[in-house]
Amino acid sequence: MNPTIFLQTTLNGLMTGGVYALVAVGLTLIFGVMKIVNFAQGEFVMLAMYVSWMLATFAHIGPYPGLLIVGAVMFGLGYAAFKFLIVRVIGKPDEAFILLTLGLSIVLQNLVLVIFGAEYFSIDTPIKDEAFHMGGLSLSVPRLIAFLVALLMVAGLSILLNRTDLGRAMRATAESREVATLLGINPIRCFTIAFAVGIVLAGAAGVLLTPMFYVFPGVGTLFNLTAFVVVVLGGMGSVTGALLGGLIIGIVEALSSTYISLDLSQLFTFLIFLAVLFIRPSGLFGGAAK
């Protein structure tokens, strides 16, 4: 086995894993606090990619400088989605939420299809072809940035959840809505913030993906399935689990692609997934602190 190829493959996997973690972390936050799965998470990633693409194309604001603007837009969208749609199914059986978010994902995808058409767009930024080279290894700059931001997001979210009053209120709401209400916490406010922040995280993932991928209506679905696998693998609701899950999936995919077959890489991803669930049904960090 050539050590350079092995190291390069592992590096590829780590970077791709960072991207997966980025998409999954918002999903797991929403689940952790609200105990509901947002099936439209991928579509919010897609919306953010379109906003980022429009900023780059029409206002000449690159994806990284535009991160804050996209973040604000996504917070608004997340807030509006919660206030007008999600809040109506709070306290209702799970099917209501599944159907609502699944429906929302279909509506969002088709809305974008009507407005922008099915064409693939990409942004013109010099950074997308940039890479660091070292001893036969290479590291793509946009992927490295996405990876580092994923680490920062996980750290930031952990601080938010564990060290701030808002975070404690969120965790208390997640533990028991009734008890939290008795303690003077407004659970709907916690849910609103958790949902909107989850959508902002999806937005950040979208922005960081824009220099690497194409922007088209179905782009969210490419990441949706992997994001669910990552969240379940890491333990639903665990932010650290999402990061670790993303990295594991990324590395397994890269190693199986390089040493076995690109077409079979998903097979190995799901085999590992099944194996972990067999040993730990609640995921790697399942049941741990949010």
Add this chain to the structure above:
Amino acid sequence: MKNRVLWSVVLTVLLAFLGFAMVACQESGTKEIKIADMDCLSGSNADAGIQDLNGAQLAVDDINAAGGIKALGGAKLKLVAVDMTSDPKNAASTAERVFSTEKVVAAKCPGISGIALPMLPIAEKAQVPVICNSINDQITGQGYKYTFQIAPHGSQFGNAQVQFLKWLNEKYKLGIKDVAVVYENSGYGVSTAGGVKDFVTKGGFNLVLYESYPHGFTDASSLVTKVKASKAQALFPVAYTTDAKLIISTMNQMNVHPVVVGGGAGFIWPAFFTELGPAANGFVSVASWNWDSKAMSSKPELAAITERYQKRFGAFMGEHAGPSYVAIRMFADAMEQTKSSDSKKIRDYLATYNNSGLIGGMMQPGTIKIDSTGFNGVVHPVMIQWQDNLPRTVYPEVDASRSYMPPKK
């Protein structure tokens, strides 16, 4: 009450009169002949489909501007643009709808093989002649009577690429021995790559990597790592635009630079340059047609067509637009010669089509000759290289407009 009855009678008479007047005007006015352009105008293959449509539209406008179909009293052509989407599942139903409702006399079939194949039986059933500029061998390999194919077969591509590599080795002493083939795991990818694989081994090269990847993959780093590990000196990628761009930009990032001999499609369309910019210069690919091959550039009337196209659509006339233009001119030629817009007569004329004039002159080697299967049996692919931000024909030498630029060592 009386008033209401009176008004109703007056209104009915007026409407009837208007209806008669409209029908009369239509009959006395210039006749309009509908031809369909059935291409992928949305989805992942829209960039190719829009080139197809642009080529067909230019041909229709050129014909109408020159007085329409003279043998039919100057009848004007009308192009019906049909979006076949990029999903093969929609192809047959869309074709069924168009042939049953639009009254088209002929159709330019999709430039993407995977979309063309499912719609051909529908055209056959509707008895509408179709001319294809897509390359799959099966298009004219199934005995259809109403299907014609003017672009080279996909199986000719592999041979052209390998012959080109041999020519490079001889002429520029590149010493290439180890070759890698990577391809999209789809109908187009598997059939084209299969052809390349056979010719690579028969041509005396070592096939060091033969790897497929799923369509629409999001990360090419593992694929490029495999290419790097194989130490291939030349790479034959078979990919549509989005995957081609992903592979090339990942190769640039990872500093992997074998001689790339693209399998057409994504490597020669304008979007390739839009994405890569001047970094596209130097890339080589096989092509079913090129705007500056000797057949096109040596005749001023033909060169003027490519100039008009460039001016109107803001991009060079690519391998989809060129043959699409030719297809519409062939339909018009058939109508002129048969003095009819009857689909059956157009089909019969096309079945023995042999033209070395301006229409045939657009396809290499300067002639179109339809054989008994409906295929333009004399056509061959060309090799292009991006030079000065445009794809230039560099091989075979008989078609070349520029010399090949060897890679800098």
